[in-house]
């Protein structure tokens with residue numbers, strides 16, 4: 001039986017002799033092999049038709065194209081799909097499309113990303129709408145543009161802008177694209193196709209230029225200047241992503257085209273693209289792309305046909321760091337917010353923090369004064385529950401005190417309407433406990449933001465056994481509207497992120513007490529790709545918070561908590577992290593962290609309290625071992641989280657680690673990375689350390705079972721059971 005084609009193009013020839021070729025492959029008109037094959041077939045067809053004078057290429061339903069079909073990369077990587085190098089970029093896009101004897105004009109609405117923009121750039125002119133997004137985001141996937149983008153974009157917009165667009169993966173909108181020379185005119189969506197039709201006729205009749213972008217030279221700088229631009233770009237790329245090769249490959253390929261000519265550049269691009277497509281970085285980043293979209297697919301919740309209810313007004317309790325950050329995120333998402341505090345002074349302080357959050361955006365040029373005024377007008381401070389009678393959701397963000405939260409939820413039940421979602425931003429307390437004094441268990445949910453809440457991209461949605469599916473669907477929708485990646489998790493101490501990462505700092509304490517160097521550990525972990533090492537992180541979070549959350553873990557998981565006195569000893573001397581300018585580092589006026597020679601005194605004391613001595617092997621640990629001894633306990637805890645069903649799937653933990661803790665996305669997330677090393681290896685290392693250094697490292701049953709059978713940690717439970 002023939003398999004169904006994945007997308008197609010259709011042709012419609014008008015009375016004016018213009019053929020409209022439309023890409024159809026919902027939801028984003030991605031360029032699957034079927035679409036590309038059909039595009040070539042239809043272009044060949046219209047080239048032969050005497051009645052066709054010129055061609056307009058466009059996309060169905062207001063989207064030009066979201067680029068090459070990312071789902072097809074797997075087949076190429078695994079060798080199931082064989083592709084002749086250059087078949088698409090040279091044969092179809094350059095030698096069929098750009099070399100066409102009839103003029104082609106791209107009519108762009110919605111998206112022209114990656115391969116989509118590359119097709120458009122090979123047309124002889126481009127017309128777009130003002131809201132269309134045009135960009136080459138391939139580097140985000142660990143590859144480079146592979147349909148000629150590395151050659152055509154610099155020739156249309158100049159080297160510096162092209163490098164910026166590719167290296168940052170950021171698209172530009174229609175108006176900017178027009179001022180850059182990437183598109184030729186900007187018109188409204190309803191004028192788009194007709195303008196493109198007329199433009200194509202104008203080209204044919206020499207009223208407008210017939211431009212083959214590949215051979216344009218006017219925007220390319222002279223060679224000497226170009227080399228300087230490349231040198232600067234390389235230095236930036238090395239600084240921003242020292243572990244990544246593909247940005248440098250991208251620069252090399254662009255340079256090759258400038259030095260040896262664009263046609264040679266196309267072949268160089270094809271070869272480099274193929275190599276990068278098979279890299280671990282690309283596989284990891286594609287995994288992250290799909291996993292991120294997969295977090296909002298929750299079995300038993302999002303497959304029930306429930307429609308998110310409209311949430312207009314949200315109340316936030318507590319205007320501290322978290323509450324004000326959450327309020328900022330919500331007003332930026334256009335929600336009307338009331339911020340409740342206990343007195344006038346705290347309320348003003350909370351509103352002040354929200355204003356400061358917005359001002360810092362404005363300062364960076366990301367917000368106009370008009371938008372600032374409009375956004376802040378959505379916020380109102382209150383001191384009582386009077387205005388709670390018409391709120392659709394409440395997010396409680398007060399201090400972590402069980403009886404206070406219980407009282408608040410009991411009050412909320414009285415003052416809020418019966419449909420109102422009752423959410424808590426607690427990072428550790430059991431939600432069942434919080435809701436103990438209410439009858440509204442089905443609308444109680446965790447909305448755990450990460451600090452700073454208006455910046456960090458993750459939102460943990462914590463459900464209890466009683467939280468209704470409707471409430472989860474509502475919160476998933478709000479998450480999307482405030483541009484967070486929501487991950488739905490079960491109720492337990494620390495939920496997914498804090499629970500997985502609690503051994504991160506503890507492993508570091510254990511190593512330091514046995515002789516490893518604090519700064520060496522932080523350096524090794526940052527080199528691995530984390531934004532900061534465990535000690536710098538503890539300073540940033542502050543020791544007060546570290547101790548409070550640590551206590552929760554000691555109480556709940558005593559058998560695997562490493563109890564070090566290092567932080568309490570430092571606290572005795574009023575060292576509490578960055579806020580006191582002294583923690584594991586010393587901080588100057590510019591918040592620069594400098595090592596502190598005095599730290600060794602505290603470590604010696606902590607070591608003697610723990611009754612451990614310096615282990616010469618630990619004091620000389622190579623970086624690889626430091627990384628493994630810090631991250632394998634994190635993997636071990638992630639396995640427990642999966643085993644207990646706290647996370648629905650392993651990929652959700654990958655996203656939680658990347659978005660909540662800054663785990664490097666190019667390693668694919670915590671479980672994906674662990675699977676790349678193998679469950680057997682991780683198990684054997686943990687087993688070895690648990691004999692040497694105690695139960696903290698003991699591998700859990702889930703890890704042991706998977707290692708014994710050689711099953712990946714990410715494999716769904718049924719697969720593991722059937723193989724057991």
Ligand SMILES: C[C@H](O)CC(=O)SCCNC(=O)CCNC(=O)[C@H](O)C(C)(C)COP(=O)(O)OP(=O)(O)OC[C@H]1O[C@@H](n2cnc3c(N)ncnc32)[C@H](O)[C@@H]1OP(=O)(O)O
Pocket residue numbers: 027028030031066067068069070071111113114115116118137138141144145146147149290293294
């Ligand atoms: C050779 C070439 O140079 C190589 C390439 O072209 S590589 C591809 C380059 N293009 C990209 O990187 C764009 C990737 N896509 C995106 O950034 C965003 O999806 C978007 C801006 C297009 C749309 O965003 P948004 O409206 O929020 O929808 P989003 O949820 O992300 O996507 C909708 C669906 O389309 C899918 N999708 C998006 N882009 C896709 C693509 N290029 N290929 C296959 N599927 C794609 C998503 O997986 C999602 O599927 P799902 O509904 O089953 O989860």
